[in-house]
Amino acid sequence: MRVVSGIQPTGNLHLGNYLGAIRQWVAMQDAMQAGDECLFFLADLHALSQPVNPAELAANTVEMAATLLACGIDPARSILFNQARVPGHSELAWILGGTARMGWLGRMTQWKDKAGRQGDSQSTALFTYPVLQAADVMLYRATHVPVGHDQKQHLELARDIAVKFNTDYAVELFPLPEPFISAAAPRIMSLRDGSAKMSKSDASDASRINLTDADDLIVQKLKKAKTDPAPLPDDPAALADRPEATNLVTIYAALAGSSGEAVLAEFAGKGFGAFKPALADLAVSVIGPIRERLAGLLADREAVGAALEQGAERARQLAAPTLLAAQRAVGLQV
Ligand code: ADP
Secondary structure (H helix, E strand, O other): OEEEEEEOOOOOOEHHHHHHHHHHHHHHHHOOOOOOEEEEEEOHHHHOOOOOOHHHHHHHHHHHHHHHHHOOOOOOOOEEEEHHHOOHHHHHHHHHHOOOOHHHHHOOHHHHHHHOOOHHHOOHHHHHHHHHHHHHHHOOOOOEEEOOHHHHHHHHHHHHHHHHHHHHOOOOOOOOOEEEOOOOOOOOEOOOOOOOEOOOOOOOHHHOOEOOOOHHHHHHHHHHOOOOOOOOOOOHHHHOOOHHHHHHHHHHHHHHOOOHHHHHHHHOOOOHHHHHHHHHHHHHHHHHHHHHHHHHHHOOHHHHHHHHHHHHHHHHHHHHHHHHHHHHHHOOOO
């Protein structure tokens, strides 16, 4: 099994990113067997598809790497790096650009959503973004790619590109990467609105718990989280039309590593006056140590940079034979 997954180096990560993405990466790393490989990268090349502030991009990349380390990604077991330090990503993306079709890319819903009617004024990188994503996984001949539901279409495109490349050049170079949608990955909603995803782009900071929030701020945000006056039921089905209550139960279960049923079995009949303090204690016990590790790592950014460089070196070595084979397949090398 070879797992490859990336995340854009944007600012502050929140509880949704942690429970929905990063913790799944840590679980995959922990489940690795001998011979398996997990590659996790900061997608700094992808960030160029939108206007960037160069100093911010560089700082975010190191801060995001520090966050992943603080959350439990272990550079001794996983390969952690930033895309830009492994030139094979860009080079293979260009090679695959000869295989991907305009029509395929034009059908990507993310392109349609993001470009809207202003397609002509968008960067070409926003349009070809899924080709770089295909290169990201094919460069390592990835077998499993953890994806959220919103990325599933891009992975299908990567499979189409792999099939067409293998067929056009009569090679068996690229395996078809399997999407790996973790059933355990919860979708965490805003603390202010149970129908909106917890997101860094929400204008209200009270809507999310950041991994850098102090303990008392976490307690305060959970205390003020929107709820309803009814006590918690013992049957999960009874939460169906209570999105805010559902969200807090989901967060509790995810943090405790248990299930919604188990949480309800413990708190049935109790109101939020009792549930919220228990949730706050649990949240602080998980996020507090991450925040402290992160602060320690950010005090030594050079060490984080060195860890990234080591990861990049291993990634370049793993990528080299596939890149050479792709160059040979298309006639760029003999
Ligand atoms: P944001 O919505 O805050 O901009 P991103 O789109 O950068 O977050 O997502 C980074 C990763 O975190 C993705 O794998 C995404 O699926 C996951 N993620 C983001 N928000 C949530 C959430 N509210 N619940 C679960 N997972 C999330």
